[in-house]
Amino acid sequence: MVGVIAATIAPAGCASTPESRLRREVFLDLYWAASRQCEDRYRTLHVTQIGMDGSLSLSADADSRSEFRAFQECYWKGVAERADHRRTRGLAVPEDVNLRPDIELD
Numbered sequence: 001m002v003g004v005i006a007a008t009i010a011p012a013g014c015a016s017t018p019e020s021r022l023r024r025e026v027f028l029d030l031y032w033a034a035s036r037q038c039e040d041r042y043r044t045l046h047v048t049q050i051g052m053d054g055s056l057s058l059s060a061d062a063d064s065r066s067e068f069r070a071f072q073e074c075y076w077k078g079v080a081e082r083a084d085h086r087r088t089r090g091l092a093v094p095e096d097v098n099l100r101p102d103i104e105l106d
Contacts, residue, residue: 027050038078042074045105046061058104079101
């Protein structure tokens, strides 16, 4: 998963606008952190890619697709909680942040 994330955020790290820095922070604080938490909880599902909009691609171990809905709820809840936490701390969260990103299971 680390290789995928590094490839995904590398272009954003080169950008120097305040908006691009905020998008990168949101990506890490909301999407990356929530996906890691849920991947740790549902060990038969594996994050293979995270989009800058929070969309996920997952792979599943054999006969483990039954955990998909629980993973999805975990992720969406984690993203929303992290957005609220940022706001509570006075940190910016873009108005168009995706609190229910698409999740694809391969």
